[in-house]
Amino acid sequence: MHSRTTNQRRAAGRKSAISRATGAEKRRLIVKRAFGQLTSFQRACPYSADTMDALEATYKRLLIEAGFDLKTLTGLPFKVGRETLKSDLKRLRIRGWGRP
Numbered sequence: 001m002h003s004r005t006t007n008q009r010r011a012a013g014r015k016s017a018i019s020r021a022t023g024a025e026k027r028r029l030i031v032k033r034a035f036g037q038l039t040s041f042q043r044a045c046p047y048s049a050d051t052m053d054a055l056e057a058t059y060k061r062l063l064i065e066a067g068f069d070l071k072t073l074t075g076l077p078f079k080v081g082r083e084t085l086k087s088d089l090k091r092l093r094i095r096g097w098g099r100p
Contacts, residue, residue: 027080031088034058045096046089052082059085 035043037058042051059080080088 027084028088028092030062031055031059031080031085032092032094034062035089035092035094037062046094047086047096052085055085056080056082 034055035046035058038051038054042048042054045051046055
């Protein structure tokens, strides 16, 4: 039988969910700042391959400038890939020009 009770597991799950959500919000703030530093052409086409490459590079540069080390960059919640960036842009409601 498991050593933890159901209430302990639920409490641990809630704590973990809050921690993940907080980290994701911090990451999105950095993504938003990185997106703002892109060129107007890149901001016009936020989901293009070139823009995603530039966004990822700018995001990592901002983290390094802020003093984060390599371990932080490769760990959650700051580890990003193309799909995470796309998801964050959608959560931030960033769309290209001419899109509703």
